[in-house]
Structure formats: C-alpha cells, structure tokens
Amino acid sequence: xxxxxxxxxxxxxxxxxxxxxxxxxxxxxxxxxxxxxxxxxxxxxxxxxxxxxxxxxxxxxxxxxxxxxxxxxxxxxxxxxxxxxxxxxxxxxxxxxxxxxxxxxxxxxxxxxxxxxxxxxxxxxxxxxxx
Amino acid sequence: xxxxxxxxxxxxxxxxxxxxxxxxxxxxxxxxxxxxxxxxxxxxxxxxxxxxxxxxxxxxxxxxxxxxxxxxxxxxxxxxxxxxxxxxxxxxxxxxxxxxxxxxxxxxxxxxxxxxxxxxxxxx
Numbered sequence: 644x645x646x647x648x649x650x651x652x653x654x655x656x657x658x659x660x661x662x663x664x665x666x667x668x669x670x671x672x673x674x675x676x677x678x679x680x681x682x683x684x685x686x687x688x689x690x691x692x693x694x695x696x697x698x699x700x701x702x703x704x705x706x707x708x709x710x711x712x713x714x715x716x717x718x719x720x721x722x723x724x725x726x727x728x729x730x731x732x733x734x735x736x737x738x739x740x741x742x743x744x745x746x747x748x749x750x751x752x753x754x755x756x757x758x759x760x761x762x763x764x765x766x767x768x769x770x771x772x773x774x
Numbered sequence: 775x776x777x778x779x780x781x782x783x784x785x786x787x788x789x790x791x792x793x794x795x796x797x798x799x800x801x802x803x804x805x806x807x808x809x810x811x812x813x814x815x816x817x818x819x820x821x822x823x824x825x826x827x828x829x830x831x832x833x834x835x836x837x838x839x840x841x842x843x844x845x846x847x848x849x850x851x852x853x854x855x856x857x858x859x860x861x862x863x864x865x866x867x868x869x870x871x872x873x874x875x876x877x878x879x880x881x882x883x884x885x886x887x888x889x890x891x892x893x894x895x896x897x898x
Contacts, residue, residue, distance in 0.1 A: 655789045655792060656786070656789035656790050656792065656793050656873070657876075658789070659782075659785050659786040659788075659789035659790075660786060660789075660873065660876060660877060660880070661880070662782055662785065662786065663782050663783060663785075663786035663877075664877060664880040664881055666778065666779050666782040666783075667779070667881060668880075668881065670776070670779060673881075677882075743888065744888050744889075746775065747885070747888045747889040748889055748890075748891060749775050750775065750779070750783050750889065751889035751890070753775075753780065753783050753784065753787065754783060754786065754787045754790070756787075757784065757787035757788065757790070757791060758787060758790050758791055758796055759796075759799070759800055759803060760799065760863070760866060760867075760870075762790075762870060762889075763885075763886055763889035763890040763891070764886075764890050765866070765867045765870035765871065765874075765886075766870045766871050766873055766874025766875075766877070766885065766886040766889075767874070767884075767886030767887055767889075767890040
C-alpha cells in the first residue's frame, strides 16, 4: 500500500515538473535568454573574450582577499572583464540572464513558500558556479 | 510572472508537497516548532551564544561560559526532535537537489544556481 502511494506521488511531481519546465521554457524571458545564449555561443570574438575572462578569474583566485600590491593578476582580471562587458553580444546575454534570473527567483520563492524550505538553495550545487 | 506560469508553479509546488521526503520534513519541522522543551532549549542556546560572543569581544569570557555553551550544545545534540528534524532536512535537501538536477536537464541550464538569490555573485 505504502509503495503504491509513494509511486503515485512520485509520478505526480514528475509529471508536474514536466508541465512546469514546459511553461518556463515558453516564457518570453526564457526565449530571450535562449536566443542571447545562442548568439553568444556563435560569436567567435565573444567566445574568445569569455575564455580570456575565465582564465583571468582562475589566475586571480589564489590571490583573492590579499592587498592590492599582492593580488597578482587582479588588474588583468579587471581589464578582461571591462573588454567583455563592452561587447554587445555579451551585454545582451547578461541582460537576458539577469531578466531570467529575476523570474526564476520569483518562481523559486513561490515554491519555497509552499514547501516550507528554501527550494532554490536546496537544489543549488554546493560547489562554486563559475567552473 | 504571468498568471498561467504562477498556476503551473503552484501545481508543481503542491505535487512536491505530496512527496514523502517533503511530508516527513514538514512533520518533523512542525513537531520541533510545537515542542515547548525544544523551543526553550533553542532560546536558551541563542541567548547563551549572544552572551558568549559579547563576552568574547569585551574580554570577559570565563571557563564557566564556555562550559555552559558546550552543555547546551550537548543538550541540543541529544534532543530527539532536533535530531529528527535535522535528518529530515538533509533528506529533503537531497530530494530537492535531485529535483533541481532534473529541472536543469530539462531547461538546459543550472536551475538552482540561477534561482538562488545572488549572495556570492561569483559569476559576474
């Protein structure tokens, strides 16, 4: 009896997850983000700048929190970030990402209210998000 | 958020509430919140920890303060309602992480990293 109930419940949330994911995928903010991501991925110059920025981030990480004079590659990191943010394709991507993030935070807050715990934090990866 | 998306989100949340992991967590949380002895223990621990931090700052901390805080920590470790709640919380977080992974697969990006408020802001 318990097993049957458990299977039924599991099927229910899995079905609702499909409906939820489909509704999110159809939201204009999601579609705009998808287009911006595709645009970014197909832009060779933007891709090169992203690689440079990520590499500068990795190089600067061991020096994080140290005083300016000891912080090694932090000036390179700032320069690559400036270049990156000046690229129109990247700007479009970050704007779309911010917009989608705001929607997802709203959605996650609604779920958290219902389930009684911070849903977004509970399903976020515990490791860093930059890798 | 559109009304349609809001409704679908609420249906998904309601279905999650029916999952055994969420039901067990909710029951454990309510038991903990409604138990006078556990709430009293948490309140005493909270007050003692504040006092500990204050005394640590002004240099008046004594061996007795440290022992009293340890005693309360031990009482918390031995509190069955807190233990049940802690286990249920870990279980529901594991469950939520699985749900998040499935959502991420379906959406093509990391749902949890996107939906969690940006406190660390490590991605720019």
